[in-house]
Amino acid sequence: MSDSLIRRALIAISALTVVSGAVQALAPARLLRALRAQDDAAARHLFATVGMFMVVVGGGLLNALLRPGRQPIIVFWAALQKLGAAVAVGLGVRRRIFSPLALGVAFFDLLPGLLAAEHWRRTR
Secondary structure, three states: OOHHHHHHHHHHHHHHHHHHHHHHHHOHHHHHHHOOOOOOHHHHHHHHHHHHHHHHHHHHHHHHHHOOOOOHHHHHHHHHHHHHHHHHHHHHHHOOOOOHHHHHHHHHHHHHHHHHHHHHHHHO
């Protein structure tokens, strides 16, 4: 896969991360119910907090990719966040906190995490 294609994919993914994080931050109960997860005040608060961090990390990655020049350290940290999120969601499914439907969310984080790690490796 070319550097340009990886970069364009990461731009799209980071924009989607900002949007999905904003939705998660603004409507946590709806998403928790869709994932068949616990839906109480604490779960909604924590889920919304995670959404806020998705907006911040996705926005940071998007900004780094759209600016002239390379900012590999931001790509590195975004890759770690995406890979960590994939592991965390996978563990949530394994521990029966989330339904198996959440594995789609884990994959949505795993693939971009791997792409970001590869982009970082190529541009550092």
